[in-house]
Amino acid sequence: MAAVQETIDQVKKIDVDQYKYGFETKIESIKAPKGLNEDIVRFISERKGEPQWMLDWRLEAYARWRNMTEPTWAKVSYPKIDFENLYYYSAPKGTEGPKSLDEVDPELIRTYEKLGIPLKEREILAGVQGARVAVDAVFDSVSVVTTFKEELAKAGVIFCPISEAIREHPELVKKYLGSVVPQGDNFYAALNSAVFSDGSFVYVPEGVRCPMELSTYFRINERNTGQFERTLIIADKGSHVSYLEGCTAPTRDENQLHAAVVELIALDDAEIKYSTVQNWYPGDKDGKGGVYNFVTKRGDCRGHSSKISWTQVETGSAITWKYPSCILRGDNSRGEFYSIAISNGRQQVDSGTKMIHLGKNSSSRIISKGIAAGHSQNTYRGLVSAHRKATGARNFTNCDSLLIGDKCGAHTVPYIEAKNSSAHFEHEATTSKISEDMLFYCMQRGLSQEEAVALVVNGFVRDVLQQLPMEFMAETQKLIGVSLEGSVG
Amino acid sequence: MSVAQPIKAQTTGRPMTVQVLKTKAETSLVEAFAAVEAHLPGGDWLRQLRRAAIGAFQAEGLPHRRVEEWKFTDLRALMREAFPLAKAAAGAAPALDAVAKNALPGADLSKSAVLFVDGAGVAERGISEVSEAASPFLTKLIDHPPAWLESEVSEVSGHVGDGALALNTALFSDGAVLDIADGREIETPIALLFSDADTTPRTVVTRNVVRVGKGAKVVLVECHVVSEGPRQANTLTQLVVGDEAEVVHVKLVISRAGSIHLGRTVARLGKSSSYRPFQLVAGDGVVRNDLSVTFGGQHATFDLGGALLTNGNGHADTTLVVDHAVPHCTSRELIKCVLADQSRGVFQGKVIVRPDAQKTDGKQMAQALMLSPDAEFDSKPELEIYADDVVCGHGTTSAEIDPELIFYLRSRGIPLAEAQAMLVESFIGEAIDKAEPDVVQDAFRTLARQWLAGHARPLKS
Numbered sequence: 001m002a003a004v005q006e007t008i009d010q011v012k013k014i015d016v017d018q019y020k021y022g023f024e025t026k027i028e029s030i031k032a033p034k035g036l037n038e039d040i041v042r043f044i045s046e047r048k049g050e051p052q053w054m055l056d057w058r059l060e061a062y063a064r065w066r067n068m069t070e071p072t073w074a075k076v077s078y079p080k081i082d083f084e085n086l087y088y089y090s091a092p093k094g095t096e097g098p099k100s101l102d103e104v105d106p107e108l109i110r111t112y113e114k115l116g117i118p119l120k121e122r123e124i125l126a127g128v129q130g131a132r133v134a135v136d137a138v139f140d141s142v143s144v145v146t147t148f149k150e151e152l153a154k155a156g157v158i159f160c161p162i163s164e165a166i167r168e169h170p171e172l173v174k175k176y177l178g179s180v181v182p183q184g185d186n187f188y189a190a191l192n193s194a195v196f197s198d199g200s201f202v203y204v205p206e207g208v209r210c211p212m213e214l215s216t217y218f219r220i221n222e223r224n225t226g227q228f229e230r231t232l233i234i235a236d237k238g239s240h241v242s243y244l245e246g247c248t249a250p251t252r253d254e255n256q257l258h259a260a261v262v263e264l265i266a267l268d269d270a271e272i273k274y275s276t277v278q279n280w281y282p283g284d285k286d287g288k289g290g291v292y293n294f295v296t297k298r299g300d301c302r303g304h305s306s307k308i309s310w311t312q313v314e315t316g317s318a319i320t321w322k323y324p325s326c327i328l329r330g331d332n333s334r335g336e337f338y339s340i341a342i343s344n345g346r347q348q349v350d351s352g353t354k355m356i357h358l359g360k361n362s363s364s365r366i367i368s369k370g371i372a373a374g375h376s377q378n379t380y381r382g383l384v385s386a387h388r389k390a391t392g393a394r395n396f397t398n399c400d401s402l403l404i405g406d407k408c409g410a411h412t413v414p415y416i417e418a419k420n421s422s423a424h425f426e427h428e429a430t431t432s433k434i435s436e437d438m439l440f441y442c443m444q445r446g447l448s449q450e451e452a453v454a455l456v457v458n459g460f461v462r463d464v465l466q467q468l469p470m471e472f473m474a475e476t477q478k479l480i481g482v483s484l485e486g487s488v489g
Numbered sequence: 490m491s492v493a494q495p496i497k498a499q500t501t502g503r504p505m506t507v508q509v510l511k512t513k514a515e516t517s518l519v520e521a522f523a524a525v526e527a528h529l530p531g532g533d534w535l536r537q538l539r540r541a542a543i544g545a546f547q548a549e550g551l552p553h554r555r556v557e558e559w560k561f562t563d564l565r566a567l568m569r570e571a572f573p574l575a576k577a578a579a580g581a582a583p584a585l586d587a588v589a590k591n592a593l594p595g596a597d598l599s600k601s602a603v604l605f606v607d608g609a610g611v612a613e614r615g616i617s618e619v620s621e622a623a624s625p626f627l628t629k630l631i632d633h634p635p636a637w638l639e640s641e642v643s644e645v646s647g648h649v650g651d652g653a654l655a656l657n658t659a660l661f662s663d664g665a666v667l668d669i670a671d672g673r674e675i676e677t678p679i680a681l682l683f684s685d686a687d688t689t690p691r692t693v694v695t696r697n698v699v700r701v702g703k704g705a706k707v708v709l710v711e712c713h714v715v716s717e718g719p720r721q722a723n724t725l726t727q728l729v730v731g732d733e734a735e736v737v738h739v740k741l742v743i744s745r746a747g748s749i750h751l752g753r754t755v756a757r758l759g760k761s762s763s764y765r766p767f768q769l770v771a772g773d774g775v776v777r778n779d780l781s782v783t784f785g786g787q788h789a790t791f792d793l794g795g796a797l798l799t800n801g802n803g804h805a806d807t808t809l810v811v812d813h814a815v816p817h818c819t820s821r822e823l824i825k826c827v828l829a830d831q832s833r834g835v836f837q838g839k840v841i842v843r844p845d846a847q848k849t850d851g852k853q854m855a856q857a858l859m860l861s862p863d864a865e866f867d868s869k870p871e872l873e874i875y876a877d878d879v880v881c882g883h884g885t886t887s888a889e890i891d892p893e894l895i896f897y898l899r900s901r902g903i904p905l906a907e908a909q910a911m912l913v914e915s916f917i918g919e920a921i922d923k924a925e926p927d928v929v930q931d932a933f934r935t936l937a938r939q940w941l942a943g944h945a946r947p948l949k950s
Contacts (some may be wrong), residue, residue, distance in 0.1 A: 043710070073557070109792075139615075150885040201683060201817070281596070388863075394813055401872075401874070403874065403875075403877035404877065406847075406875070406876055407844075408846075408875075409873070409874060409875045411871070411872060411873045411874065412870075412871060412872040412883070413871045414868075414869065415868075416866075416867065416868040416869070416885050417865070417866075417868075417869070418857070418859070418865065418866045418867070418887040419865045420862065421859030421860070421861060421862045421863075422885070422888075422889050423887065424886075424888045425885070425887045425888070426884075426886050427868075427870070427883075427886070470784045
């Protein structure tokens with residue numbers, strides 16, 4: 001069954017030519033020379049005032065990267081990236097180092113206002129009490145401001161740019177940086193480890209429930225610039241944190257590279273919820289321009305009964321290559337992945353997750369919805385594996401895809417590897433499971449068949465969307481109407 | 490009948506930069522080709538294909554885990570050494586009657602059968618009554634092949650595909666040729682029997698070519714039952730199913746430790762045709778069955794069933810590519826694995842729906858039941874869809890026997906071992922129900938029961 005008109009209209013509203021964050025901020029910036037070599041790595045490290053151990057770590061990553069080749073297994077195609085023709089560091093003039101908001105260039109503040117990101121604490125406080133979010137705003141290669149730091153510090157939560165954490169909390173950074181995504185993990189992770197310039201650092205101490213949502217907002221502004229941010233979140237025993245990530249970029253004819261690394265560590269009984277609304281510039285309708293999003297995101301449920309939950313809504317990027325994963329190392333740990341990926345125009349999405357069960361009774365759940373329209377290609381690629389010792393591991397996977405039009409493609413590449421007999425793995429596509437009884441019930445109450453299908457399936461999609469924190473609901477409102485009737489497994 | 494390229498889809502995703510030293514097995518296979526090349530059947534056209542194939546094999550080597558389609562079956566690691574190529578009539582060949590009557594319990598396949606011993610055709614019965622080909626043996630035809638045979642063999646051999654396919658093209662010595670005339674409805678199953686003369690280790694490479702005419706009906710029973718000796722068999726069956734034809738194709742592989750069976754079926758289906766293969770694999774050897782099915786005409790149906798029973802260090806891999814190249818076709822796959830001891834089951838299914846193939850209906854399901862904590866199941870049910878008005882689903886599950894069901898049965902007074910046997914049998918039975926005709930289904934049920942009795946160790950109570 002093909003997609004119904006309602007869905008087609010909804011997807012049209014978020015088509016690539018409707019991108020509304022494509023403005024450019026005119027601001028002077030300081031850049032490192034184009035290209036990548038050891039000197040650039042040293043330049044970035046020096047610029048950030050980093051200690052020697054950090055520089056050594058970067059140089060080791062750079063040495064590994066030089067011997068690696070770009071991965072080609074994903075179902076995406078793009079012209080070869082010239083890594084020598086990129087700026088690896090770009091910072092708005094006068095914004096380096098932590099600053100109070102008064103010292104930040106007003107042009108930058110206006111940019112974030114335009115994007116709907118509140119940076120002034122007073123204004124936020126004037127709003128609804130319950131909706132407070134602490135924001136770390138990253139502009140090209142640097143963090144321009146982090147809000148609510150003092151209030152968070154009272155609770156013992158450390159929330160700051162990672163460059164600051166390297167200086168102020170070296171013991172934590174040394175212990176955890178690269179422990180989930182090592183320097184040589186993959187081509188883009190190695191590149192990131194060598195040249196990452198900023199990103200967020202979060203440490204939630206034992207037993208603390210983070211008093212507010214934490215958020216980072218990434219903005220690429222400068223031309224020909226790669227953004228390489230690094231996020232490290234540590235939830236100590238029994239703690240809880242919810243983290244949001246948003247990202248946009250100006251409309252440009254050339255492609256921009258974004259290669260981030262996100263590492264999450266959940267110790268005993270801790271919980272991390274990581275939500276992303278990915279809204280990078282997707283290129284125009286002929287596929288010109290757009291962001292290449294090559295991201296390594298991985299969470300490590302290191303302690304027993306720990307939990308990591310990834311939620312993502314993806315509408316942006318020319319190319320997405322992203323697999324937020326969970327290593328379920330602790331006994332009784334749990335991993336979750338909820339995703340809606342919508343591709344339009346000439347976008348190519350190759351995304352999914354990995355759930356690696358190592359601990360006893362670890363469980364995971366994967367709900368993925370892919371919608372392809374226009375000339376786009378949308379691939380779900382996922383791995384669920386149970387180690388020999390992962391007795392009692394459980395997984396449920398459900399991935400649906402929907403095509404709108406006959407020029408696009410939707411693909412599913414799940415890998416299921418069970419090395420333990422007591423592991424229960426289920427992988428299925430729901431489409432075939434819309435029960436006739438449910439449809440009959442709705443229709444018997446006077447709904448048309450189309451309305452009935454929309455009702456049943458929409459109810460299911462909402463399940464995913466409800467995993468997003470309240471703050472993101474506005475951005476995702478338009479997606480809520482997108483139903484998945486007519487989807488194919 | 491329009492022809493889409495049948496096996497090209499399998500060649501993607503290979504890293505081109507990996508340079509690996511040749512293994513002992515690879516070197517000896519290339520040497521073996523040089524030694525026997527002059528004696529291999531076929532004219533110049535085939536010789537050139539064989540040379541191209543061995544060239545490709547030399548470059549690619551045996552498929553290994555870095556080759557996506559062989560990710561779970563690392564042939565380079567599994568085939569440490571290559572056995573010498575079988576020589577025709579090395580020992581005393583078993584009689585056709587004996588093999589035909591013992592291949593399937595309770596079924597007599599001797600009415601219409603071809604027998605191959607160590608890869609060489611030795612006997613046949615009743616084939617001339619059903620097949621139009623001048624001989625049922627490929628060796629007898631391939632030097633001066635009829636046009637259709639040459640074109641079919643060239644078609645598949647021209648695709649280099651992977652190392653296993655290249656080896657088959659380079660080295661095949663014989664095989665069955667069946668040409669079923671338009672409209673022929675043949676009730677008696679035609680048996681393709683593969684046996685051996687003695688137990689010395691050897692490599693056997695065969696190629697079968699079957700053409701089924703428009704509106705014809707045929708049942709093929711392919712049995713690979715060998716004695717205790719270790720074997721490395723590489724067998725490929727090419728199948729052209731004509732418009733409105735119906736083909737049932739059951740395959741039995743009894744595998745033994747130390748043996749490797751590389752089977753491949755390449756099928757092209759005409760419009761409104763129906764192709765229904767079923768595979769039963771049992772034992773502790775390495776078995777890989779590749780199926781590549783292309784829909785060449787609309788309203789055709791492909792319906793695969795499979796039961797894989799592995800024990801010891803056994804390894805059973807079913808890899809499938811179904812190419813919906815035209816609209817309005819239906820594909821169904823149901824694979825069930827029962828895994829005992831340290832054995833490993835693999836299912837890889839790829840369903841491709843081409844841009845114009847609207848109204849495609851595809852469903853695949855792979856399920857594994859693990860009887861031992863050391864067993865392993867790997868599954869990759871893949872969909873590649875370019876058309877927007879289709880229904881495609883896939884599913885895969887893996888688990889051990891549900892202790893609650895065991896408890897239920899035991900609470901009704903059924904002893905543990907028996908309760909377990911009942912549950913395993915009902916699990917595998919769902920797949921075996923798809924096997925046709927009845928006589929084969931009964932035989933498969935018996936074989937499955939025998940295997941279960943020997944390998945389904947009782948759980949701890």
